[in-house]
Amino acid sequence: xxxxxxxxxxxxxxxxxxxxxxxxxxxxxxxxxxxxxxxxxxxxxxxxxxxxxxxxxxxxxxxxxxxxxxxxxxxxxxxxxxxxxxxxxxxxxxxxxxxxxxxxxxxxxxxxxxxxxxxxxxxxxxxxxxxxxxxxxxxxxxxxxxxxxxxx
Amino acid sequence: xxxxxxxxxxxxxxxxxxxxxxxxxxxxxxxxxxxxxxxxxxxxxxxxxxxxxxxxxxxxxxxxxxxxxxxxxxxxxxxxxxxxxxxxxxxxxxxxxxxxxxxxxxxxxxxxxxxxxxxxxxxxxxxxxxxxxxxxxxxxxxxxxxxxxxxxxxxxxxxxxxxxxxxxxxxxxxxxxxxxxxxxxxxxxxxxxxxxxxxxxxxxxxxxxxxxxxxxxxxxxxxxxxxxxxxxxxxxxxxxxxxxxxxxxxxxxxxxxxxxxxxxxxxxxxxxxxxxxxxxxxxxxxxxxxxxxxxxxxxxx
Numbered sequence: 166x167x168x169x170x171x172x173x174x175x176x177x178x179x180x181x182x183x184x185x186x187x188x189x190x191x192x193x194x195x196x197x198x199x200x201x202x203x204x205x206x207x208x209x210x211x212x213x214x215x216x217x218x219x220x221x222x223x224x225x226x227x228x229x230x231x232x233x234x235x236x237x238x239x240x241x242x243x244x245x246x247x248x249x250x251x252x253x254x255x256x257x258x259x260x261x262x263x264x265x266x267x268x269x270x271x272x273x274x275x276x277x278x279x280x281x282x283x284x285x286x287x288x289x290x291x292x293x294x295x296x297x298x299x300x301x302x303x304x305x306x307x308x309x310x311x312x313x314x315x316x317x
Numbered sequence: 318x319x320x321x322x323x324x325x326x327x328x329x330x331x332x333x334x335x336x337x338x339x340x341x342x343x344x345x346x347x348x349x350x351x352x353x354x355x356x357x358x359x360x361x362x363x364x365x366x367x368x369x370x371x372x373x374x375x376x377x378x379x380x381x382x383x384x385x386x387x388x389x390x391x392x393x394x395x396x397x398x399x400x401x402x403x404x405x406x407x408x409x410x411x412x413x414x415x416x417x418x419x420x421x422x423x424x425x426x427x428x429x430x431x432x433x434x435x436x437x438x439x440x441x442x443x444x445x446x447x448x449x450x451x452x453x454x455x456x457x458x459x460x461x462x463x464x465x466x467x468x469x470x471x472x473x474x475x476x477x478x479x480x481x482x483x484x485x486x487x488x489x490x491x492x493x494x495x496x497x498x499x500x501x502x503x504x505x506x507x508x509x510x511x512x513x514x515x516x517x518x519x520x521x522x523x524x525x526x527x528x529x530x531x532x533x534x535x536x537x538x539x540x541x542x543x544x545x546x547x548x549x550x551x552x553x554x555x556x557x558x559x560x561x562x563x564x565x566x567x568x569x570x571x572x573x574x575x576x577x578x579x580x581x582x583x584x585x586x587x588x589x590x591x592x593x594x595x596x597x598x599x600x601x602x603x604x605x606x607x608x609x610x611x612x613x614x615x616x617x618x
Contacts, residue, residue, distance in 0.1 A: 278442055280423035284400050304423025305444055306325065308508065 175208070180227040182249040182256075188212050190243050191222030193316050197238050197271060198224075198231070205229055217245075237265040241272060241298055241314055264295030272300060275313040279305035288317070321615045322429035322436040326447040326483045331490040333614075334454065340610035341455050341603070344379075348606070352618050353382030359412040360386035361404070362439070363395060363419040368579065368601070369439050369448075373416050376608040385412065405431045414615055417441075435615040443479055448611055449578055450483040452604040457488075457535055459603065460574040460596060464491040468532050471495065473539035473559050473584060476503040480578045481539060485509055495520040496529065500555040503545060526559050531568050536561070538577045538597075540584050563588040576600050 186194050191211050200207055208225040215221035230250060239246050240262040250258040268290040274281045281288045281304055289303035297311040323329070329337070358377050362370050365388060377384050387393045394404065401424055408415060409432040417428055418439040425438035425445065440446040458464050469488060475481050475497050485495065485505075495513070497505045497520065504522060513520050523529060530536055541559055546552040560583060561575065574596040577585060581597070589595050 274423075276422060278420075278422045280401070280421050280427045283421050284402060284427070286423075286427055302423065304426045305442075307422070307444075 176254055177225050177227050177251055178254055180225065180229050180251050181231060182251055183224040184247045184249060185218060186222040186246050187218050187243055188220035188222050193242055194239055197316060198235060203229060234265065236260065236262055238271055240264045241268060242316060244296065264292050264298055266292055268292060268300060271316055272309065273315045273317050274302045274305060275309040276302065276305050276307040279307065323447050323611055323615060324425045324429050324436065324438045325445045326450045326487045334487060337451060337610045337614055338455050338458055340613060341606040344606040344609040348379045351381035352613065353377060353380040356382045357412040358382050358384055359408045359415045360384050361408065361415060361417045362388050363390040365389045366418050366440060369418060372604040373439060373608055376605050376612060380609055401428060402431050409433045414612065437611060437615060443477065445483060446479055447483060448608055449480050450487050451611060452600065452607040453484050453576060454487055455603045455607045456576055456596060456600040461534055461572060466492050467534040469493050469495050469535045469537065470498060470530055470533040471537045472498040472526060473541050474503045474545060475499040475505040477545055478539045482509060484537065489516055489518055493518065496523060498523045498526050500524060502551060503541065528568065530565065533569065533573055536573060536575045538575060538584055540582055560584055560586060561589055562586045563592055566592055566594055569594065
């Protein structure tokens with residue numbers, strides 16, 4: 166056992182702790198998980214020191230447990246984010262995000278001549294490769310790669 | 318969505334491709350019929366494309382169908398700001414089938430999802446033009462007697478040419494050997510090389526356009542377009558390298574046929590036209606039969 170470190174954010178009793186979020190992506194993660202619509206208490210912290218990331222963000226959400234599908238959306242922008250499931254102050258499950266097979270509605274197609282960028286069309290992509298993440302548009306059939314992923 | 322739509326050449330399986338090509342041969346024997354009697358077909362050309370439109374309209378007329386529609390977006394309500402979604406919803410109430418040409422990529426897939434009747438994509442920007450691919454395949458089948466195990470040479474703009482990409486995908490069902498002849502700036506995109514590697518398809522790339530074509534069964538020519546080059550000097554260097562002249566054909570195989578999606582500019586010299594291996598004008602006529610077969614399939618006729 167390593168020595169217990171001082172917690173940078175107060176512990177929660179039940180819920181989800183999302184850790185190792187690259188600091189510059191924190192607000193995107195908040196948007197993707199639609200935490201603005203969350204009714205339970207949410208603690209958001211950013212720019213904490215991280216050995217791996219330099220600066221990281223943490224989100225703690227009480228009484229909220231995410232579906233795998235929601236968690237996997239995060240893989241599109243930040244593949245190393247960790248989700249910790251907390252029950253009675255203990256981490257009962259840790260999961261690292263995995264790329265989904267299909268991505269709908271979250272990502273913008275990088276092709277400016279794609280119908281999804283011209284009319285109000287819900288975007289749909291097939292995931293061609295998970296690392297680095299590579300998406301193929303269901304409509305224009307062009308590839309949007311990890312360098313060009315923009316979250317709507 | 319109506320799954321009888323034809324948006325991308327990948328929408329057809331190998332069996333469906335062969336079924337449609339057999340049907341096209343039947344239409345070639347008996348082009349005139351009344352199988353579309355009582356049917357209304359919408360021909361929506363949001364950008365002008367005279368060749369494709371006339372080919373479709375000839376196909377429909379020879380089958381006894383009625384055509385409604387427009388030939389460019391300025392004579393449609395798009396010019397008043399109507400969305401594609403609304404135009405397609407309205408038109409699919411009026412007609413039994415929609416043939417659509419649109420400058421925006423992915424518009425055809427979207428239309429097929431909005432429409433209650435099948436949609437045939439007559440070109441969506443730089444994306445797909447599957448009826449061109451079917452007429453190319455029909456031309457190859459007709460002149461070679463088979464689609465299997467052929468040596469296919471593709472020349473010119475292999476980077477942006479959508480006809481090249483779709484034909485490559487369709488032929489991949491038939492164990493081809495590809496030779497790609499293009500300037501480095503216009504070589505076949507990496508995505509297609511990955512596709513061919515995955516599917517164990519043999520291909521060779523060349524920058525020189527010379528006697529290597531003596532092995533060819535099909536020579537598929539495309540236009541090298543000036544606007545594809547960032548540097549005008551680069552265009553000047555390559556513009557005359559990929560021109561087919563009649564004397565280059567003297568040692569080629571007897572069964573060789575030269576295809577071109579047309580319009581041609583200068584990439585095939587005029588003296589080639591008289592060579593019996595030149596096939597591009599017959600190829601265009603084959604488009605009518607291929608489109609008759611595609612329409613019949615879309616309507617389960």
